[in-house]
Amino acid sequence: MPDAVVALAVVGAAHAAFQLTVSVVVYPALASVGADQFTLAHDAHSRRIVLLVVPLYAALVAVCGWAVATDPRPLVQAAVAAHGLALLTTALVAAPTHGRLGTSGPTPSLLRRLAVFDGVRSVAAVVGLALALLALG
Template sequence: MPDAVVALAVVGAAHAAFQLTVSVVVYPALASVGADQFALAHDAHSRRIVVLVGPLHAALVVVCGWAVVTEPRPLVLAAVAAHSLAMVTTALVAAPTHGRLGTSGPSPVLLRRLAVSDGVRTLAAVAGLVLALLAIA
């Protein structure tokens, strides 16, 4: 049977890679779209990204739950907490901000809120990966 902490590191690596890609590639590309094309670009982004976010977050929930139940050590719990912070930030800040961007269009306030929430999510995902890797050792 696979080890829950190894699974947490593997799914955590996917999570960190996803968040880094969003931070470095996706959001800068979206922010560079002119206001006249933003609604179309944002709608396309939203349709495409959900195909990745849904399964990734589902895998994180399952693996985090498995790790908490079978390996409730401090480093494992810290890794789970970090990934959980990223997912909660997605649900409570990033997703609603995307909703507002989709209806209102780009504004400095909304784009700043999205950037800050993205920074939190990316740092949390990377921290979750590092903590899971440390827990393996």
């Protein structure tokens, strides 16, 4: 049976890669869509991204739970906390901001809010991965 920290590093790598792709590619592309096409583009983005988000976040939650339950080392707990921060930021800021973008359109303040908190999510995911890798070592 695989070790929880190995699983945390593997799923953490997928999470960090996903989050960096969203930050560097997806959100800038979405922000560059003209206001007249934004609703259509945002709706398409929302339908497509959920196909990646649901299984990735489910795996992340499961692996983080496994790691918390089986490895009390501070590095492991900190890695879980970092990934937890990314998930919490998604639930409390990114998802509601997407909801407002879907209804209000691409206002500068909403796009800026999404970008700022997406940066938080990316840093948290990368830190979670780095800590998990250090815990392997």
